Amino acid sequence: MLNQRAADLDSADPLAHVRGRFILPEDVVYLDGNSLGALPAAVPAAVEDAVHRQWGTDLIRSWNTNGWWDAPVRTGDAIGRLIGAAPGQVVAGDSTSVQLFNTLLAAARLRPGRPLLLTDPDHFPTDQYIADSVGRLLGLEVRRVPAREAAAVLAAEGDRIAVAAYAPVDYRTGELYDMAALTAAAHTAGALAHWDLCHAAGALPVRLDAIGADFAVGCGYKYLSGGPGAPAFAYLARRHQQTFDHPVTGWHGHAEPFAMSGTYTPAPGITRARLGTPPLLSLAALEAALTAYDGVDMEDVRAKSLSLTGFFQDCADELLDGLGFTMATPRDPARRGSQVALRHPEAYPLVAALVARGVIGDMRAPDLLRFGFNALYLTHADVLRAVEELRDIAISGAHRAPALQERPTVT
Ligand SMILES: Cc1ncc(COP(=O)(O)O)c(C=O)c1O
Known part of the structure; x- marks a missing residue:
């Protein structure tokens, strides 16, 4: 049967x-692709090419001739297609934890005067640790409210809440929450919605633009199958990009990185969310891995x-x-x-x-x-x-x- x-x-x-x-x-x-995705067939040749031809032969010229400089935004756009983000809103690089810290703190800075940061007591540990760290740095109280109760808390004391930071999928039980409803509840309260898509990106349709999400992060090594330690990604809704004031002001996010200025002037658009030199071999693997979604x-x-x-x-x-x-x-x-x-x-x-x-x-x-x-x-x-x-x-x-x-x- x-x-x-x-x-x-x-x-x-x-x-x-x-x-x-x-x-x-x-x-x-x-059955562990929610932890480390399987090896996509396109990856070995892409990594081989990145190592031998691009690094070994073309050497530093590869920044210009082999698309190294644009890789974070190009790969970000490829991820964007899978998470409902129009081009120019996603950047790939660094770890989920770093992207979380950078975007969560920037989100909280966009709501000055609101003393609360909401997150889930069942959120993945790194998310809770980083929320606490952002809370300490900005003097915010971090309140842990389960995802299914968050809308009620936002309705009751939303004018005190700066950011609601949640995941659409519980990493332990696989329970799926209503991202659209929670995002709308945050917005009704004047707060921002920050999403961790580690267990959603590549696994199910995520309509970031359509639901009006503000910020999101996710890893490249689970469903996206980008390989062990693959670069993570960050999504910044276009409407927040000009005011995105993040803590990790690395030189790749500068408006003119090769002017070598001693002061930071953020680049326009998603480029300002770039941090420092990205892990190019890992990005090559991730970019090739994403071709498994071609036509899907x-x-x-x-x-x-x-x-x-x-x-x-x-x-x-x-x-x-x-x-x-x-x-x-x-x-x-x-x-x-x-x-x-x-x-x-x-x-x-x-x-x-x-x-x-x-x-x-x-x-x-x-x-x-x-x-x-x-x-x-x-x-x-x-x-x-x-x-x-x-x-x-x-x-x-x-x-x-x-x-x-x-x-x-x-x-
Ligand atoms: C929801 C969630 N966030 C973050 C992480 C891990 O963060 P990082 O990629 O920085 O190790 C995981 C890892 O399993 C996760 O499930």
Whole structure:
């Protein structure tokens, strides 16, 4: 039954051909693309070219002749297409944490006199740490309000709130929040909306311009598959670019970087959000990785992602019943991102046993087994195999093997 359903869904999959744009090991079911995306087939040749020809042969001339100087904005525009941002509003480079710090502080500076910064107690740790740091630097109180309560708080005391900083997808449970509604609630209160798109960019349609988002950041190494430590990106809505007063005033954001002036004059447009010299080898990998989305409609990505996650939930209902698992991810498609998380008291050894069998997911303390679904390269047959292996492990107790109890640094 489940086998037949998987086969039917896979044979009707309009994105089936895109799997060939990735290099995946045989026999591996890769459900960790929400942590580190798989290797796009276009990347090795692009990196090879960047190293040997551009760096090795063309040397410093590459800044002009091989498009190095424009790479952050060019790559930013390619990401913009996936997140609903018209060209000229996204820049790529640096890490998510750096982009977060830079844009969150700049956003708060745009609302002087408002003493509160709102963020989620379930936000990814780096987001909370940086919000606290911005709060200390600007003398703001950081108030942690869960995403589903934020609109009410904005309505009640919105005139005191400078920025609401949230993520559309909960990184642990995969719960999806209504970005448009929260952005509108922030604006009604006169506050700004800042989004962390790490678990949304490339995974589902994000309509930044259409919903009127103010600022956003996201990483390049999850669904965008830009590689380990890939550059992150920052989105600055065009209407904020001329007043964007950011703390990391690096020389690449200067109006005339090669005038070598001793004082900072910001460049116009998105260019002012450039920081220092970007990691060009990583940018070459990310830019090549993004070609995996060529001709791909984000609505099709969303439809397939929901089909994969919904099928995973159905398989879990049928095959894991009575084995101690509970579903942490909403079943309502409108409230589900592109991942499914299960709770189980033995989450770590269960995930370790799955990985030993070539089904790669991850765990988040204390009890979550987390499975990410990249619609560009996964099949419903992969999903079924993952749940069947998990059932087999849970029934056989294979996860109780002593070798699977030791936790490495990265889980
Ligand atoms: C929502 C979110 N923000 C930020 C990060 C990480 O930030 P950085 O790329 O600086 O390590 C992650 C990493 O998993 C994340 O899930």
